[in-house]
Amino acid sequence: MSADKSTSWSYAEDLPAEDDVLMRARERSFELGVTPIGRGVGAALTVLAAASKAQTAVEIGTGAGVSGVCLLRGLGPQAVLTTIDVDVEHLRAAREAFLESGSPANRTRTISGRAGDVLPRLTDAAYDLVFIDADKPSLPGYVDQAIRLLKSSGILIINDALDKDRVANPAARDASTTVLRQVGRSIRDDDRLASAMLPTGDGLLVAVKK
Ligand SMILES: C[S@@+](CC[C@H](N)C(=O)[O-])C[C@H]1O[C@@H](n2cnc3c(N)ncnc32)[C@H](O)[C@@H]1O
Numbered sequence: 001m002s003a004d005k006s007t008s009w010s011y012a013e014d015l016p017a018e019d020d021v022l023m024r025a026r027e028r029s030f031e032l033g034v035t036p037i038g039r040g041v042g043a044a045l046t047v048l049a050a051a052s053k054a055q056t057a058v059e060i061g062t063g064a065g066v067s068g069v070c071l072l073r074g075l076g077p078q079a080v081l082t083t084i085d086v087d088v089e090h091l092r093a094a095r096e097a098f099l100e101s102g103s104p105a106n107r108t109r110t111i112s113g114r115a116g117d118v119l120p121r122l123t124d125a126a127y128d129l130v131f132i133d134a135d136k137p138s139l140p141g142y143v144d145q146a147i148r149l150l151k152s153s154g155i156l157i158i159n160d161a162l163d164k165d166r167v168a169n170p171a172a173r174d175a176s177t178t179v180l181r182q183v184g185r186s187i188r189d190d191d192r193l194a195s196a197m198l199p200t201g202d203g204l205l206v207a208v209k210k
Helices: 002-014 021-031 040-051 066-074 090-101 115-122 135-148 176-190
Strands: 056-060 080-084 106-110 129-132 149-159 193-198 204-209
Touching: 002 040, 002 056, 002 090, 021 066, 021 090, 021 129, 021 176, 040 129, 040 149, 056 066, 056 135, 066 090, 066 129, 066 149, 066 176, 066 193, 090 106, 129 135, 135 149, 135 176, 149 176, 176 193, 176 204
Parallel strands: 056 080, 056 129, 080 106, 129 149
Antiparallel strands: 149 204, 193 204
16 A cells, blocks of 8 residues: 555545434443444444444343444434444443434344344344444354345345454464454355455445345
8 A cells, every 4th residue: 555545544534523322332342342433433433324324223242331322423313323242331321322323222222132132033124224343253154144124125235344464464364363364255245245355444344125
């Protein structure tokens, strides 16, 4: 990458402005040891949620609510975000962020549990958007579930899809990088999906169910 390209990437990541609600959610994330999405990904989530006109969204990996607030800001006023996390402290912090963002309580459904147990209980083809930002080894199973959950024209978004620049390095063969590399290729080759790998943040893999 040229120095200019790297400078442009940093510029694009830093360009989105963040308000006090998101800054406090970030602080709570760091206090809890959670890595929240970056500002570029947050802005992209808001745009994708708004552009898709999603009414029903699922998030896997709530954390302290940074990504949830960004999604809620793009979703319409009647839309509902179902968000899943295994850690109750993270969910508590996220609820605080949702409240501070002015989102009515009935717009979010926070579910405590392992996504692998919760996702199979959600209804087929009932969701417009699925965002995945949780344990990477389970990603192939989450993607299968997401495709089942999505309506036609629904959008799948996977955070950290370039695994902090390791996916592009063929010498990187650790388990999480290998999983992300395989998932990237299988989504690319899946005839049910149209996909794009955006270089935003640590890679945002976006796919639409045809
Ligand atoms: C990277 S953080 C999510 C950050 C969040 N999306 C944000 O930007 O604010 C990953 C989250 O996934 C949760 N997690 C890890 N394994 C999980 C599992 N098996 N099921 C559900 N959540 C899980 C963790 O507790 C953590 O809160």
